Amino acid sequence: MEPIHELSGPEREQLTAVLRSVAKNPYEDYEDFSRAVGDVIARGEVPAFFADVCARVRRDRATGVSDAHVLRNCPLDDDIPLLDLDDPVADKHARKKTFVGEAFLELFAQLVRTPLLSYATRFNGDFFTDVVAINRYSGMQTGFSDSELVYHNDRTAHPVRADFISLLGMHCPEGEFIYTGFVDGRDLLAHLTDEEQRQLRTAQFVTPFDVFSRDNNKELTVSEVHPILENHHSFRYLDTCTAAAPDAPESAKDALLALKDALVRADKTRHRIRTGDLFVFANQDGLHSRDRMEINDAARARQRWLLKTYAFRDEAAAERHADRWLDGVRGRVGD
Structure with missing residues (x-):
């Protein structure tokens, strides 16, 4: 996938200098950190080129042009450690002392007007999480493994799910070709009949919680019964795992098979995230x-590290979940 903008050397240096001025730690107090980034915007310190890029992303999403975008040569911290894959979260907190990458993701979220989301039982409730190959999940179907991942939404089984995901390449080894695939929900709809869509819009499907979620909350087993298709083209689906509920009619199972066929036929985008790439897409x-x-x-490939954020579509989408905020922190929810 081609970037919509590749930062020049001077642009990168200018934006990095602005981000370095955010003297707050997002892992100690996210709200304080977020306010500090907002102050950068309020003081008019955001370079015009970056404000324009973020405006284009907003415009593309609003007009239906695209729900997937790439920026290249984005600001990163000067010192990016290779994480201990036995416990990468603790290792990051102990060794990462600057937060340029986090400030960049927060700035992007604020300019695109997509409030961030975090889960209290994951990564200590951090709003900036990591896509890394944690050793104990090797070969498993989770984003924290060294395996391939089937087509899915993040946190399919959970009641609160991000509208958008951002992935910033912190350390992406050259010579290893790992791609993130994306299929637009509108392209899936084009391969489904009206009756198949009607069945998919009915609450008659279930999705098991992933192994990482279960490890963090032993009470999680399987989702409530849910539809797969919502809104105009939102899909709540984890391939090979989402199934018709035990009491669902044959028509539900037929519609599920039709979706699997549509997923094979639909047009897809793939992007190989490089160090310094930002890949943002609809979840x-x-x-x-x-x-x-x-x-x-294989050992080198396992060192791939993406810094990740979840985001709501807009302020209104965030406010619909306001009764779920934990510890008074806006955007932090439980399971």
């Missing part, structure tokens, strides 16, 4: 995957 109005196209050094 509900599309499905995404991880494809390990060519791995030349």
Whole structure:
């Protein structure tokens, strides 16, 4: 996928200098950190080129042009450690002392007007999480493994799900070809009949919680009965896992098979995230995957690290979940 903007050297240096001025730690007090980034905007310190890029992303989403965008040569911290994959979260907190990447993601979210979301039982409730190959999940179907991932939404089984996901390449080894796939929900709809869509809009499907979620909350097993298709083209679906509920009619199972066929036929976008790339895409109005196209050094490939945020579509979408905020922190929910 081609970037909509590649920052020049001077642009990157200018934006990095602004982000370095945010002297707050997002892992100690996210709200304080978020306000500090907002102050950068209020003082008019955001470079015009970046404000224009974010305006284009907003415009593309609003007009239906695209729900997936790439920026290249984005600001990163000067010192990016290789994380200890036994406990990468603790290692990051202990060794990462600057927060340029986090400030960049927060600035992007504020300019695109998509408030961030976090889960209290994941990564200590952090709003900036990591896509890394945690050793104990090797080979498992979770974003925190070294495996491929089928087409899915993040947190399919959970009642509160992000509208958009941002992935910032912190350390993406050259020579390892790992792609993030994306299929737009509108392209899936084009391969489904009206009756199949009607069945998919009925609450007659279930999705098991992923292994990482279960490890963080032992009470989680399987979702409530839910529809797969919502809004105009939002899909709540984890391929190979979402199934018809035990008492669902045959028509539900037929519609599920039709969706599987549509997923094969629909047009798809794939992007290989490089160090310094920002890849942002719809989590509900599309499905995404991880494809390990060519791995030349498995140990090196396992060091891939993406900094990640979840975001609501807009302020109104966030406010619909205001009764779920935990510890008074806006955007932090439980399971």
